[in-house]
Amino acid sequence: MGKRYYCDYCDRSFQDNLHNRKKHLNGVQHHRAKKAWFDNFRDAATLLNDERSKEVCRKFVQTGHCVFGTSCRFSHMSEKQMKMLEQKIDEHKRR
Numbered sequence: 001m002g003k004r005y006y007c008d009y010c011d012r013s014f015q016d017n018l019h020n021r022k023k024h025l026n027g028v029q030h031h032r033a034k035k036a037w038f039d040n041f042r043d044a045a046t047l048l049n050d051e052r053s054k055e056v057c058r059k060f061v062q063t064g065h066c067v068f069g070t071s072c073r074f075s076h077m078s079e080k081q082m083k084m085l086e087q088k089i090d091e092h093k094r095r
Contacts, residue, residue, distance in 0.1 A: 013034040
């Protein structure tokens, strides 16, 4: 059967050879999964600045759901969530 390569970001495995590994590591799905993983570890100030620079996602506001999910180029944060994030940043600065 041969060796298998397991990708932690994508939570999948496949036969490990140069062609398959290159194809996977250069794939869109892998890049999205990797970005989503690293986005979990961004600090609150960076996250707030990124969200403030984006326009609001109209589809998300209207329906509460966006087909693009985490890859959407618009913000899915409400003003209330941004205020809570600001408070969290202020608390962290005071400590």
